[in-house]
Amino acid sequence: MNIVLIGMPTAGKSTAGIILAKIIGYDFVDSDLLIQKQENRLLRQIIEQKGIEGFISIENRVNAALRVDHTVISTGGSVVFGKAAMANLKDIGTVVYLKLSYETIKKRLENAKRRGVVIRENQSLHDLYHERCPLYECYADVTIDAESLNVEQLVQKLQELGDDSIKTND
Structure with a gap:
């Protein structure tokens, strides 16, 4: 069983995910880093060179092919645009949406383009937030209001989920 973390950039997927993995003895995969390694480029370089649709296609392919067990998976915020990716992630794990308000995301996210956030030309962060949130809610098996x-409290909530998953599958 795997724990798959989804949500907006800065929601704590990678930070909490790696700590959780250490605590519960799982492996950790950051799918953004996996994409960068496979493509041998930074996310923002992929977006610059392939465009947003090209990046989403790559992200979808990489996440759809992910085969892991007993792993905490931190996904990129745009993973929910890939149907094959989300079908695979739901099949191999429990999908957990780390939910934050728009105001909190805006405060935390200083430069979306430099960070490699998939945001279309002329699209505001507000528009992006409202485009993605219904998708996160749709795909989530569990939603945590973060x-x-x-970070410690978030990890504790995730650990409780991990403990329940481990008990369920043993």
């Missing part, structure tokens, strides 16, 4: 949680 708004008032610090």
